[in-house]
Amino acid sequence: MSYAKSKFKHKDLPVNDIGLTYRDYEGAISTLCAGCGHDSISSAIVHACAELSIEPHKIVKMSGIGCSSKAPNYFLNNAHGFNTVHGRMPSVTTGANMANKDLTYLAMSGDGDSASIGLGQFAHVVRRQLNMVYMVANNGVYGLTKGQLAATSDKGVISKTGDVSLFNDIDLCTMALQLGASFVARCFSGDKRQLIPIIKAAIAHQGFAFIDIISPCVTFNNHQDSTRSYDYVQDHVITGAITDFVPVKDEISCEIPEGTFEDVCLHDGSIMRIQKLDQSYDTNNRYKAMNDIEEHKSKGEILTGLLFIDPTARTFHELNDTTDTPLNQLKQEVLCPGERILGSINNSFR
Amino acid sequence: MKKTDVTTYEHFLKVVDCQQACPAHTPVPEYIRLIADKRYTDAYMLNWQSNVFPGVLGRVCDRPCEPACRRGRVEEEPVAICRLKRVTADFKDDISDRLPNIPDKKNGKRVALIGAGPASLTVARDLMPIGYEIDVYDREKKGGGMMRSQIPGFRLPETVLDEEIKYIIDMGVNTFYNQDISSLDALLNKDYDAIFVGTGAPKGRPINLPGIEQAEKHINIGIDWLSNVSFGHTKEAPKSVVVLGGGNTAMDCCRTAKRLGATDIKVIVRSSYEAMKASPWEKDDAKAEGIDIIVNHTPTEFVIKDGKFIGVAFDEVESIYDRGGNRKLQKTGNTLLAKCDMVLVAIGQDTVFPWIERDIGLEFNEWDQPVLDERTLQSTLKHVFFGGDSAYGPKNIITAVAHGHKAAISIDLFCRGIDPHTRPDSQFNLLSQKMGMHEWSYDNITDHDVRYAVPHVKWEKAVKEIATEVELGFDEMLALNEAQRCLNCDVHTVFTESTCIECSACDDICPVDCINFIENIEDDTTAPEILLKDKLHVNKSHKDQDYLISGRLKTGNIMVKDEDVCLHCGLCAERCPTGAWDMQKLELDNIEATIK
Numbered sequence: 001m002s003y004a005k006s007k008f009k010h011k012d013l014p015v016n017d018i019g020l021t022y023r024d025y026e027g028a029i030s031t032l033c034a035g036c037g038h039d040s041i042s043s044a045i046v047h048a049c050a051e052l053s054i055e056p057h058k059i060v061k062m063s064g065i066g067c068s069s070k071a072p073n074y075f076l077n078n079a080h081g082f083n084t085v086h087g088r089m090p091s092v093t094t095g096a097n098m099a100n101k102d103l104t105y106l107a108m109s110g111d112g113d114s115a116s117i118g119l120g121q122f123a124h125v126v127r128r129q130l131n132m133v134y135m136v137a138n139n140g141v142y143g144l145t146k147g148q149l150a151a152t153s154d155k156g157v158i159s160k161t162g163d164v165s166l167f168n169d170i171d172l173c174t175m176a177l178q179l180g181a182s183f184v185a186r187c188f189s190g191d192k193r194q195l196i197p198i199i200k201a202a203i204a205h206q207g208f209a210f211i212d213i214i215s216p217c218v219t220f221n222n223h224q225d226s227t228r229s230y231d232y233v234q235d236h237v238i239t240g241a242i243t244d245f246v247p248v249k250d251e252i253s254c255e256i257p258e259g260t261f262e263d264v265c266l267h268d269g270s271i272m273r274i275q276k277l278d279q280s281y282d283t284n285n286r287y288k289a290m291n292d293i294e295e296h297k298s299k300g301e302i303l304t305g306l307l308f309i310d311p312t313a314r315t316f317h318e319l320n321d322t323t324d325t326p327l328n329q330l331k332q333e334v335l336c337p338g339e340r341i342l343g344s345i346n347n348s349f350r
Numbered sequence: 351m352k353k354t355d356v357t358t359y360e361h362f363l364k365v366v367d368c369q370q371a372c373p374a375h376t377p378v379p380e381y382i383r384l385i386a387d388k389r390y391t392d393a394y395m396l397n398w399q400s401n402v403f404p405g406v407l408g409r410v411c412d413r414p415c416e417p418a419c420r421r422g423r424v425e426e427e428p429v430a431i432c433r434l435k436r437v438t439a440d441f442k443d444d445i446s447d448r449l450p451n452i453p454d455k456k457n458g459k460r461v462a463l464i465g466a467g468p469a470s471l472t473v474a475r476d477l478m479p480i481g482y483e484i485d486v487y488d489r490e491k492k493g494g495g496m497m498r499s500q501i502p503g504f505r506l507p508e509t510v511l512d513e514e515i516k517y518i519i520d521m522g523v524n525t526f527y528n529q530d531i532s533s534l535d536a537l538l539n540k541d542y543d544a545i546f547v548g549t550g551a552p553k554g555r556p557i558n559l560p561g562i563e564q565a566e567k568h569i570n571i572g573i574d575w576l577s578n579v580s581f582g583h584t585k586e587a588p589k590s591v592v593v594l595g596g597g598n599t600a601m602d603c604c605r606t607a608k609r610l611g612a613t614d615i616k617v618i619v620r621s622s623y624e625a626m627k628a629s630p631w632e633k634d635d636a637k638a639e640g641i642d643i644i645v646n647h648t649p650t651e652f653v654i655k656d657g658k659f660i661g662v663a664f665d666e667v668e669s670i671y672d673r674g675g676n677r678k679l680q681k682t683g684n685t686l687l688a689k690c691d692m693v694l695v696a697i698g699q700d701t702v703f704p705w706i707e708r709d710i711g712l713e714f715n716e717w718d719q720p721v722l723d724e725r726t727l728q729s730t731l732k733h734v735f736f737g738g739d740s741a742y743g744p745k746n747i748i749t750a751v752a753h754g755h756k757a758a759i760s761i762d763l764f765c766r767g768i769d770p771h772t773r774p775d776s777q778f779n780l781l782s783q784k785m786g787m788h789e790w791s792y793d794n795i796t797d798h799d800v801r802y803a804v805p806h807v808k809w810e811k812a813v814k815e816i817a818t819e820v821e822l823g824f825d826e827m828l829a830l831n832e833a834q835r836c837l838n839c840d841v842h843t844v845f846t847e848s849t850c851i852e853c854s855a856c857d858d859i860c861p862v863d864c865i866n867f868i869e870n871i872e873d874d875t876t877a878p879e880i881l882l883k884d885k886l887h888v889n890k891s892h893k894d895q896d897y898l899i900s901g902r903l904k905t906g907n908i909m910v911k912d913e914d915v916c917l918h919c920g921l922c923a924e925r926c927p928t929g930a931w932d933m934q935k936l937e938l939d940n941i942e943a944t945i946k
Contacts, residue, residue: 006796006861006917008424010888013863023861035853035927043858190854218853218927230851234905 005029017053025050027074035222037189037215038068038137042075044192045106045135048199049076052247059104060096064089064118067144068110068137068215076106087118090125090134094316097130099328101317104203105132111150112142115170119151122172126179126208131315133202133209136172137189139217140228147220158225171297173307176210177290182313183209184289185243185306188233189216197245198306204245206267207313214302238301240281240292246271266311274306283309351881351908352874353901356844359778362936364896365913366840368431369938371418373752376400377938378415378431382836383792385434385829390441395448397438402472402518402751403497405510408436409821410501412629412746420837423892424862424915427801429835430824437829439510445517450479452521457481459543459765464531467495468747469548469738471518472754477761478521485542486523489530490581493519496550496739497747499577500599502606503817534706534734544733544761547720548750551739555698557594561652565659565693569652572603572696579606579816588691590614592662594649595696596626601633603694604641609816616642616688618649618662620679622669635820639813647686648679652693661689701740719743726760726770727753735760780934783841784923790933792841794920796861797834804828838918840936845909847901850930856922862915863887865922870908882910890914 005026013021025046030039049059056078063069065086072081080103084092093105114122114136125134140153141160149157152172153165176184183205187195195213202209214233216222222229227236248269260279264272274283282288289307296303323330354361364370368378376397384393397404411432419428459482463470466488474484492498493515497506519525531537537545554571562569572595578584587610593603596619604615617636619626623645626633637643647664654660666684669677701719706712713721713730720729720736727735737753739745760770783791805822806812812820824832857865866886873881878897879890895914902908923931 004795005859005921006919007798008796008861008915008917010862010891010915011424012888012891030859030925033927034925035851035855037853039858039925040854043854190852192854216853222851222927230853231904234852 003029016050018055020050020053020056022047022050024078025056025076027072027077030071030074032067032070032074033143033217033219035218036067037139037213037217038071039074040189040192041108041135041137041195041213041215042071044189044195044199046075047192048196048203051196052200052203054104054203058102059106060093062089062093062096062105062107062132064109064113065144066110066113066142067139067217068108069113071108071137072106079106087113087116087121089113089118090121090130093132094125094128094130097132097316100326101131101322102326105130106203107132107134109134109136111136111138111140111152111172115151115172119170123175123179126176126181126210128316129180129182129208129313129319131206131208131317133199133211135199135211135213137215138172138212138228139215139221140226141217141221143217143220147217154227157227160220160223160226171293173210173212174290174293176208176212177286177308181210181308182207182310183306184308185210186212186214186293186302186304188214188237188302188304190230190234191237191304194239194243194304197243200245200247201243201266201270201272201306201309204266204268204270204272205309205311207310207315214304233302236301238296238303239305240276240278240303240307241283241305242275242277243306244273244275246273264309264311272306272309283307351871351878351899351910354897354899356898359776359936359938361896361898362778362780362842363938365842365916366936367418367420368415368429369840371414372401373414373749374401374755375752375938376415377840379836379838379840381438382429382431382434382833383838385437386793386833386836388826388830390438391443391445391448394438394442395445397435398445398517401435401748402475402754403468403514403747404435405439405514406497406506407748407751408432408434408439409510410497410506411435411748414748420839420915421835424837424917425798425800429837430801430804430832433804433821433824434829434832436823440823441826441829449517449521452478453481455481456483459483460485460541461761461765462487462537462540462542462545464537464545464547465495465549465738465740466490466493466515466525466527467548467550467738467750468497469740469750469754469757470495470546471515472751473546473548473737473758473761474521474523475518476755476758478518478523480762482762482765484523485526487526487529487531489528491527493525493527495548496552496573499580500573500602502576502580502602502609504605504609504812504820505602507817507819532705534712535710538710542733543765544735546757546761547734547736547740548738548754549701549703549740551699551701551744553700553702554695555700557649557695557697559649559651559662561654561659564654564657565652568659568691569693569695572599572694573699575694576602576606579610584610586610587612590690591616591692591694592688592690593617593694593696594662595619595698596621596628596645597696597698598628598632599699600694600696601628601636603696605636605639605813606816607692607694608639608641608813612692614690616644616690618644618647618664618686618688620646620648620667621677622646625669625677638809640809644686644688650685653687661687662693663687699744701743703740723770725773727757728760728764728770733764777939779937780842780844781937783920783933783935788924790841790920792838792933792935793834794838794841794918794933796837796917796919799831799835801835802828802832839916841918841920841933842936843898843911843916843918843920843922844932844934845898845900845911846930846932847903847909849928850900850903850909851928852903852905852907853927855925855927856931859921859925861919861921862917864911864913864916866910866912867903867907868910870902870906878910886910886912888912
C-alpha cells in the first residue's frame with residue numbers, strides 16, 4: 001500500500017482567490033477500501049471548498065463513528081476537526097456552533113451514525129435549524145463491522161451474506177423535509193458534476209443543509225442484489241434538474257442556459273441556478289418534494305438533485321436572537337459589565 | 351471519440367519519452383532500475399545492446415533523452431540519464447563472458463566498412479555475431495573516428511574509448527588502419543557483398559575574411575587542430591587564442607587550448623548566449639574554467655598591422671527575429687578588436703566525398719550528399735550503404751549508432767537476398783507489475799529530490815593537463831539517489847473498459863489530474879486536443895504529448911487520460927477496486943537494433 005501521494009502537481013492547476021490550488025485542501029491519503037464512494041465525497045468536498053476560496057482554517061469537520069466518519073481525515077488537512085462519539089456529532093456540532101458561529105461546519109456522517117444510533121440527535125439538529133452542512137454517506141450497510149444491513153437499506157434487499165432486509169427503510173431526506181430542514185438534496189458519489197455544485201450551494205446556504213449521498217460500499221454492498229451498488233445506482237438514478245452554483249463574482253458574466261431554469265438567490269448573494277429537466281420540478285414545495293421521493297422510489301428509481309430549498313429560513317442563532325459577535329469572542333468585561341451597569345439595569349425595572 | 355490504438359506499441363513507446371527520444375531507443379527506465387538494484391553489469395549490457403558505447407556515451411552523448419524526460423515537465427530538471435549510463439560503465443564487472451559468441455564457421459558474406467567511427471563499429475558489432483566477415487578501413491592509426499580525433503581526453507579518457515572499441519574489434523574484425531580509401535570504384539572490385547560508408551563529416555568549414563592570406567599561419571580549423579592534439583602532433587598553444595563559433599567543437603577547442611598553455615582565451619559568437627549551439631553543460635564548464643565567451647559579435651577581418659597578424663576585428667550585432675522567426679543580424683555600430691596569436695575556426699563541418707567516383711552509379715543530390723533511402727540507408731548503388739554523419743551531415747554519436755543498427759539490418763537482409771524494406775517487426779509485451787494487494791515490482795512512490803550534480807575535479811587542477819578527466823562521475827550513493835528520481839515511465843497505466851465501474855476513485859487520487867471521465871464526443875475525425883479543450887481537469891500543456899482515450903464505458907462515458915505529466919505512481923491502479931487499471935511494463939525488442 002502506498003503511504004504517500006506525490007506532492008508534485010500539474011503546473012497549470014487553477015489557483016483560487018486566496019492563492020491556493022485544490023491540492024492545498026487535501027487530507028491524508030485514504031485508508032478506506034479502494035473504490036469506496038466516500039473517497040469521491042472527500043474529493044468533492046476538497047474541490048467545493050477550493051472553488052469557494054474558503055480559508056481552510058475557517059472550516060470545522062465534524063463526524064461520528066463509521067467509515068463515513070473516518071473520511072474527514074482524508075480532506076482539508078488544515079481545517080479544525082472533531083471526531084465525536086457514535087451518533088453524537090449533532091450535539092457536539094451544536095456546541096461548537098454556539099461558541100463560534102463564524103466558522104463553516106461540515107459534518108460527515110453515515111447511515112448507522114445518523115439513521116440508527118444517532119437518529120434522535122439527527123431529528124433534533126434538523127429542528128434546531130443549525131447553520132451547518134450535514135452530509136450522510138449512505139451505503140446501506142455497516143461497512144466497518146463487515147456489512148450488516150443498515151436502517152437505510154431498502155426493504156427486501158439481500159445482503160452480501162444472504163440476509164434479507166425485513167423492515168421499512170428510513171429515508172433521511174424525507175425525514176429532514178418533514179422536520180423543517182431548509183436545504184435538502186440527494187446525490188450520488190459517482191456524479192461529481194452534480195455533487196460539487198450542491199455542496200457549494202449547501203455551504204453558501206445559511207441554515208441547516210442536508211445532503212444524503214448514495215455512496216456505494218465497494219466491499220460489502222456492490223453485489224448483484226444490492227440497490228446501492230455502482231451498477232444499480234447508475235442504472236436507476238433520475239435527476240429532476242441540473243443544479244449549478246454561480247458565485248457572486250461570476251454572476252454578471254455567466255451565460256444564460258437554454259430551456260427552463262430558475263435562479264435562487266442565496267444569503268451571501270450567490271445564485272443557485274436550477275435547470276429543469278422535469279417541467280413539474282419545484283424546489284419551493286416541501287410536500288411535493290416528499291411526494292416525488294416516494295413516487296420515484298415506488299418505481300424503483302432514485303431521485304437525485306436539489307429537492308428543496310428555502311433561502312429565507314431563519315437559523316438557530318437568529319431564532320435565539322444571539323449577539324452578532326461569536327460567543328467565544330465575547331470578553332469577560334462584556335459578559336460581566338460590573339455592578340454599575342447591573343444597577344442601572346435593575347433600576348430600569350423599578 | 352476515437353479510441354487510442356493499444357494493440358501496437360506506438361502509443362506506449364511514446365509515453366516513455368526518453369526511450370522514444372533516443373535514436374537507438376535505449377530502454378532507459380529499465381537500466382536505471384537495474385542501477386537502483388546495484389546490478390551494474392546487467393545495466394551496462396542492456397545499454398551495450400542498444401547503444402554499443404555506454405562508457406563513451408555516458409560522458410559525451412548529446413543526450414536527446416534528457417530534454418524529453420518527463421521529470422522536466424513535473425519539476426525543473428530531468429533525470430541525469432547520461433551520467434547514470436556512465437555509472438553502469440564505471441561500476442560494472444568484467445563483461446567478456448557476456449559478449450556474444452562469434453561463430454567459427456562464417457556465413458560466407460564479406461562486408462567492408464569505410465571509416466572506423468561509431469556507425470561502422472556498430473555495423474561490425476551487429477554483423478559479426480551472425481557470421482559475417484568484416485573488413486574495416488580507416489586512415490588513422492586507431493579506430494574510433496571522431497570520438498577519438500575530436501573529443502579531448504579531459505571529457506573522454508582514451509582508455510574508456512579503447513575498451514569499448516576492443517569489445518568489437520576482438521570479435522574478429524579485420525582492421526586496415528592507416529589506409530586511406532581513395533577510390534570507391536577500386537573497392538567495388540574487391541568483391542565485397544556489401545559496403546558500408548561511415549566516413550563522418552571530416553571537413554571543417556573554413557572562414558573567408560579579408561586578410562586571410564597573410565594571417566593563414568595563425569588560423570586553424572578547429573576539428574583538424576583537435577585531431578592533431580589527440581594524435582600528439584600538437585603539444586602546445588600560444589598565449590592568446592580566439593575561437594570562432596559557438597558549438598561543442600568551439601567549447602572543446604577553447605578548453606583544450608587552455609590545457610595546452612593558452613592564458614587569454616576568447617570564444618566569440620555571432621548569436622546570443624542562449625542561441626549558441628553548444629550543449630548548456632559544455633558552456634557552463636567552459637565558463638567555470640575561466641573562458642571568456644563574447645556573444646553577438648560577427649567577425650569582419652583578420653587584422654594585419656605592419657605585415658604582422660595581430661587579431662580579429664568584429665562588429666557588434668543584434669539578433670532581430672522577423673515574423674517568420676528567422677534571425678537577422680543587425681549591426682549596432684560598435685566594433686571590437688580581439689588581439690590574439692591563434693584563431694581556431696569552429697563554425698561547422700561538412701561531409702566530403704572526393705574518393706567516390708561520380709560515374710559508378712552512386713547518385714548524389716544537389717547538396718552533394720549521397721541519395722539514400724531513408725528507411726534502409728541504401729544508396730542508389732544497391733550494395734553500398736551509408737550511416738553516421740556521412741549519411742545526412744553532422745549529427746551526433748548516438749545517431750551514428752542508430753544508423754549503424756539500421757544499416758546492419760539492411761545489409762543482412764540484402765545479403766540474404768531479401769528486400770531491405772521488409773524490416774522485421776518489433777515484438778512487444780505488456781507485463782503486469784502487480785506483486786500483491788497494493789505492491790508493485792518497482793519503486794512506485796515518487797521521489798521528490800532535485801537533480802544531483804556530478805562531482806568534478808577542482809577547476810584549477812582540471813585545466814592543468816589534457817588527460818585529466820574533469821568529471822569524476824557519480825559515486826555509488828549519488829548514483830542510487832539519482833536513480834530514484836526516474837519515474838519509471840515504461841511501467842504503463844493500462845486501462846480495461848470492460849471492468850471499469852466508473853467509481854472515479856482513480857480520478858480522485860491522481861496527484862497530477864491526468865484522469866478524466868467525460869461524456870463521449872461523437873466525432874472520430876477531429877484532433878482530440880481540439881475536441882477536448884475545456885472538457886478536462888486541465889487543458890493540454892504540451893502539444894506533443896498524447897491522450898489515452900478509452901472506448902465507451904457502461905454509462906456511455908469515456909475515460910481520457912492525458913499522458914503528459916503522469917507520474918506512473920500507480921495510485922490509480924491501487925485505488926481501482928476492479929483492476930480496470932493495471933501497471934504494466936512495456937517490453938520491447940530493441941527497435942532497429944536487433945537482427946532477426
